[in-house]
Structures are given as C-alpha cells and as structure tokens.
Amino acid sequence: MSTADFFTEARRLGLKLNLSGEGASPAHTLDNEALFQLPLLAMTILAICKGRSKPELPEIGQLVGECLERTVAGFKGSTQDIGWSGNLRIRTIKALTFLESTGQVVIDKGTREISATELGKKVYTGAVQGESLLAHSMRTIELSYQYIRDEARVRGEVN
Numbered sequence: 617m618s619t620a621d622f623f624t625e626a627r628r629l630g631l632k633l634n635l636s637g638e639g640a641s642p643a644h645t646l647d648n649e650a651l652f653q654l655p656l657l658a659m660t661i662l663a664i665c666k667g668r669s670k671p672e673l674p675e676i677g678q679l680v681g682e683c684l685e686r687t688v689a690g691f692k693g694s695t696q697d698i699g700w701s702g703n704l705r706i707r708t709i710k711a712l713t714f715l716e717s718t719g720q721v722v723i724d725k726g727t728r729e730i731s732a733t734e735l736g737k738k739v740y741t742g743a744v745q746g747e748s749l750l751a752h753s754m755r756t757i758e759l760s761y762q763y764i765r766d767e768a769r770v771r772g773e774v775n
Contacts, residue, residue, distance in 0.1 A: 657711035677705030
C-alpha cells in the first residue's frame with residue numbers, strides 16, 4: 617500500500633487520530649530511519665494485540681521480532697534472530713508509544729497486557745482489507761503470532 621493509498625483509505629473510512637492529547641508530549645524524537653519502519657512495527661503490534669491472547673509489555677519486542685522473522689522472506693530460516701535485536705526493540709517501543717498516545721492500544725497497569733482499542737482495531741481492519749501486499753503480510757503476521765502462542769502453550773509457557 618502506497619502512502620497516497622493509505623491516506624485515501626483513511627479519509628474514506630473517516631479515521632482521525634487525536635495527536636493533541638492532554639499532558640506532555642513524549643520526550644523521544646524520531647529520525648528518518650525510525651520513521652521508515654515505524655508504520656510496519658505499529659501495524660505488527662496492532663496485529664498481535666487485537667486478538668484474545670494479549671502480549672505482555674516485557675515480551676512485545678521479542679514477539680514483533682519473531683513474527684517479522686517468520687513473515688519477511690529475507691529473514692525466513694535466517695540465523696540472525698532479529699527478535700533479540702536491540703535496535704528493533706527500541707523502535708518497537710517507539711511504535712508502541714505512538715499507538716498508546718493516539719489511543720490505538722492500552723496497557724493494563726496490573727497485568728501489563730497490551731490490548732488494541734476499538735480505534736486500533738478499526739485502523740488495522742481498514743489496512744488489511746483487500747488483497748494488497750500489506751494485507752497479505754499482516755494476515756501472515758497474525759498467523760505467525762498464533763503459531764508462536766501455540767508453540768508456547770505446548771511448552772507450557774502460556775495460559
């Protein structure tokens with residue numbers, strides 16, 4: 617999906633992000649390299665957080681890395697183990713901060729589980745409609761997350 621298609625679709629769906637929320641703005645800044653990957657990481661977080669099995673905050677970087685590793689052709693079967701990349705984890709937290717500040721995800725203070733809000737689900741659903749490369753990739757990421765959770769259940773690590 618091109619940038620022009622994204623904004624056209626967002627206008628068609630009537631999506632609006634409130635970026636002038638209450639409180640101080642986050643202290644982090646984004647450089648050009650981070651901006652390049654931030655949308656993909658944000659969509660990956662939404663794909664992971666929208667279902668019944670909610671990831672916990674401490675594991676989100678690892679899960680995003682594992683899902684991308686299983687989905688992106690260049691990483692399939694790779695020994696790079698990008699789930700452990702410090703750079704990817706930092707960018708994932710920046711994407712998560714963006715999603716939280718725009719009301720697309722919430723983090724439960726007690727359980728530390730990350731959940732997509734109705735707005736986040738709406739944004740995600742709009743992006744995965746049709747047969748675009750983005751839609752196909754996001755559905756594959758969803759499956760990867762389900763497989764990761766199923767494998768963890770078999771090992772007895774997840775409820």
